Amino acid sequence: MTTARVSTEPAGVLPRSGLHASLSAPLLDTMTFLNEVTLRYPQAISFAPGRPYEGDFDVARVPGLIETYLDHLRARGLSEDRVRTALYQYGETAGQIRDIVAGMLAVDEDMTVDPASVVVTVGCQEAVLLILRALFTGPDDVLLVDSPAYVGITGAASLLDIPVVPVPGTPDGPSLAGLERTVREIEASGRRARCLYVVPDCSNPTGVSMRREDRTALLDTAARLGLLLLEDNPYGVFSRVRRPTLKSLDTERRVVYLGSFAKTAFPGARVGFVVADQLVAGADGRPPGLLADEVAKVKSMVTVNTSSLSQAAVAGLLLQNGGGLRSANEASARHYQATMRCLRETLAAELPPGSSETAGVRWNDPDGGFFLTLDVPFEADEAALDVSAEKYGVIWTPMRHFHLDDAGDRQIRLSCSYLTTDHAVEGATRLARFVKDRSTTLGPV
């Protein structure tokens, strides 16, 4: 037997990884930053993390969720040996709860989806990575993103060295004129716009939702431009206005639908999914296959399959709630609506319009969910954030982290999902004080 040896003399210092060549440093650090800024100022109230509220979660319920799923398998006639295999063994790459996920989409979103087009993933983040790897065929393929954009999509693209081009956003979603112009410019440069990533409901980072008529128009424009749409819908369940998903309006398999259980079940489970019912050319003259099968092939090289424990827990939650999660999340939706209302009402009281102190300060009115955009008349950068956290005890996210260009310098993303209503009020009060002081110190715009 060898005795233990500690590695103490480095063979040398390795060069920085390829990641740094393909990513701008701020982007690379953003996700870590978002997760860790709260730790740096433990006493501050944080509007930074896009985390779901956990006050209603009971850890003692978890074994029962798994048991519900196993009982479901037993009720379907599986022997105890096969039930054991389902929990213990390597599972189907595309997931063992695809039918249950498809059932949820029928119940919650009026979407009829073939379970064969579903791939269950390790959170929506893996779904994003897999679909990009399956869809993009060469260095001339460009990903479009509704800008500002969730860092998970730009991060995954960077990991795969996929070029990303922003499409300017409006208060109602992506600009269709901007989209068309961008696609034409990309084509003129000899490249191809492969797809547009968009969060139509209560978008991260802006809180913007697309109107129904804009959804139809986006589908029409995409059809005209020969563009696929990647629809990411983690927040739709929490909107006070219910609108059809792009995928439910899609009659020509133009939309790849990305889903997450991080907010409707719990993030620790790491379960998401992708619906990819597009047809892909077969090899050697064979008939076309499903894009979902290509996605599963990529998954076999990334995570092999999604944790059976996690799939069981999520499926158990669905089975305990009639197959959907919309009704099970009514209390959560009310909570998010209440914290958002507290945040907005406190801002309105503390930053009344018409005052010289509040010139250039405004915010939007999200339909629900997690995020709100606040415009301020000063640079909302890390230096400002440090002052805010240290002197005012309130944390937020600079919006420019979500921009690929130089925009968003004077915007803040506020997330109130993780807070109690009391904290939302107190946090907004502190934030208003910071904004007034900072605006006054730096003078009017």
Added chain:
Amino acid sequence: MTTARVSTEPAGVLPRSGLHASLSAPLLDTMTFLNEVTLRYPQAISFAPGRPYEGDFDVARVPGLIETYLDHLRARGLSEDRVRTALYQYGETAGQIRDIVAGMLAVDEDMTVDPASVVVTVGCQEAVLLILRALFTGPDDVLLVDSPAYVGITGAASLLDIPVVPVPGTPDGPSLAGLERTVREIEASGRRARCLYVVPDCSNPTGVSMRREDRTALLDTAARLGLLLLEDNPYGVFSRVRRPTLKSLDTERRVVYLGSFAKTAFPGARVGFVVADQLVAGADGRPPGLLADEVAKVKSMVTVNTSSLSQAAVAGLLLQNGGGLRSANEASARHYQATMRCLRETLAAELPPGSSETAGVRWNDPDGGFFLTLDVPFEADEAALDVSAEKYGVIWTPMRHFHLDDAGDRQIRLSCSYLTTDHAVEGATRLARFVKDRSTTLGPV
């Protein structure tokens, strides 16, 4: 509310993905093939899947594993709120059980590892993908693999478009002369050999283990060539001969260590890890950081973090077994030794040396675990496999799937891990009959 619409009219058929351009089709299909061939012939005895034996697993134990971990957190002084957060919420990207994993390496492998150099991953497959993405900096970086090689490493490399060059294997591991020659050839072509992937204990696919002296020699050769080593060790616990890991012999941080709980705990959990204590140059003159931190950054764009349920279950199992899994797996190790012995003894009885029927038939003597190499005097291809499965009721894996070159055409990988001893005997009897008939039909070599 919109009514449901089914996507029925395809926008068109998409081109095949970039995956197909960078991968040879056989390789791409191998993992799916390995998982699904058993399903095609349900009555056949299968030596194909590298799955652990599940007969001793009790699904009723799983809630207790999670509870053990939560009690451990409570015993460390965490409040119920923080215990809830640990299970419910997004967790630390690098993992919440890094200290427990490091503890296991001390108990099971006499390895002293800083928990900060550990990243917990979604199975070892994610660890492989992440470390490749973090290590490889450009198109001139080449990955070396001990050939034949596990498809998980070549698959992950293909996903990232990393060129892979095989190093010829010997019955005792990679050829050091072949390694040096290969590295020199790569350098002469203006490229750089970045690292060598190797499974020193009971390798997949061959069952070969490296001798102790060859491990030291490999480390010396790697140091001379300026090469990192990726050591993958999923099977070491099951070897009847205990040898030091490369990492435990490594005094200069030359070895990145990949670990898996798929065989020692259970595959469905999807928990693996990487130990990456190498130093990486800091940005903008800042001090060097750990390679593990780079790996975690990549992970934040792949799966964000590993399922908290899965981490809890694996940690609970470790905590219930004194922090290690070697002793907890003694029964499993005995089982694998017994099935391997049944397989070899049956082959020896049915295919006695010296007969004209068995000319060119031989097999190796693995130290344990899952895999054995069988040489046959005919093409061991899919056509032969179909005959074997349909007519003889026995399934195996063509070894050429694990070769990047044309080698291995007359070799078979046999896995006996998933079988009972009775099935191993019956399967080996059927296999011997097939081998004799096929050798006779096709005539002597």
